[in-house]
Amino acid sequence: MKIRAGFNIGYQCEHETAMLLVLNIHPSRRADLLTEQTLTFDRPIEAWGYLDIFGNVCSRISAPPGLTTISTKFDIYDSGLPDPVPENAFQHDIKDLPDDVLVFLLGSRYCDTDRLADFAWETFSGTPLGWQRVKAIVDFVHEHITFDYDRADPLRTAHGGFTDGKGVCRDFAHLAITLCRCMNIPARYCTGYLGDIGVPKNPHPMDFSAWFEAYLSGRWYTVDARHNTPRVGRILMAIGRDATDVALSTAFGPAILTSFEVFTDELPS
Template sequence: MRIRLGCEMRYAFPYPVPMVVMLNLHPSCADALEASDAIVTQPAVPVETYRDSFGNLCGRLIAPAGAFTIGTDGIVADDGLPDPMAPDAAQHRVEDLPAETLLFLLPSRYCESDLLADEAWRLFGDTPPGWERVQAVCDFVHAHLAFGYEFAHRDRTALDAYQGGRGVCRDFTHLAVALCRALNLPTRYCTGYISFIGEPEPHPAGDFCAWMEVYLGGRWHVFDPRNNAPRIGRVMVAYGRDAADVPLTHTFGPNPLVGFRVWADAVAVIDHLDAEAAEAPEEPLPPQTMTTRME
């Protein structure tokens, strides 16, 4: 299966503003790229590429004053299978964990695992350790939080989401990450594309989404507390401790976003939609403009 994926963001800057963007696929996906997802801007400006401390690809640029568009458009090969499952994957003792996973046991800005530790053990202390315990966390978060785009808020933490009972995909993920870390499960926050391939029609042409990866049985495994079901066509852009590490865009100044589109769909499906997409209305913007966009 071949999936075309990309995004387009349109701004109206009052003056030149430096930006750091995470729009390219994660280096682990490089071998699957059939058509480059290079960052394209209009007007054209130089983009310096570098890797952050987690190995994510970042682009650094200065957006000029006035109308400015930035985006990507690539094609990736996909096996067409849902997220793999490994119900027998075991939980490691902390003393047996690889050193590089220990960072993902610690509290972070949006994932206060220390403050949620008592609740985590009260809720899940009697569940079998390993895959079943992580799935129990995902089931709880999926049922506990009400989803709504109108609930998006850049300052909401895992504890806030737990107490407030609502949020968007990043809040579902933050809460599940924090609970898993409190249970001594190394867990990292991921962001990227999620397709609707295999989902009932009608559906949109993909979206950005947050999910998590948990270290079990010697490797990282995908869990998605928002959708709480395996999906086809999940493609990672970046991972970190939480959304603060992996914003799609970070502007060092005003961020007047005026248009936003995302697509991630099978090539055979999306090719005949190109003409229609050019005329399609823009996606509604979130209820507030954020200096840092963190899906």
């Protein structure tokens, strides 16, 4: 399967403003590219890149005053297979986890494990260890939160999503991640492209998507609490502890989002 994806995003800055961007695809997917994937700007801007502590490709720019549009468009190969369902995957004892996985057991900015630990143990301690426990958590989150674009809140934590019962894909991910961590299952936040491939087309404008990965049987497995069904055509951009680590842009000064277009389409064979 071939997929064409990309975006056009505009920012209005009053003054020259330093920005960090996490808008490239993840290095793990670069081998699948059929065309180059680079960031372009509609005005002369110097950009320089680096890898953050999670291995994400980041860019630094100094946006001049006025309107700047950042764009990319690329074609990528995808297997066309749905997310794997590891029904027999086992949960590790904490003592057996790799050192670099331990951070994904800890609370973080949006994953307030201290506020949900008691509920998690009361609700999920009787479920089988491993994938079955992850599935029980995801089933709960999928039923507990109602998806609502109008209820998006960049300040909402996992506990806030648990209390409000409404939110967007990041809220599903944060709550599921937090409950997994409370149950000693490492979980990390993911963001990327997820088009309407193999499913009915969503009438809302395309957006980036959030999901998470759980560490079982010595590897990371994709899990999607919002859709709660294996999907086709995910294109990973970045991973982190929560949405803080994978923010599309971080501006060190006023920067107003003026336009936002994301596209992800399957190409004819």
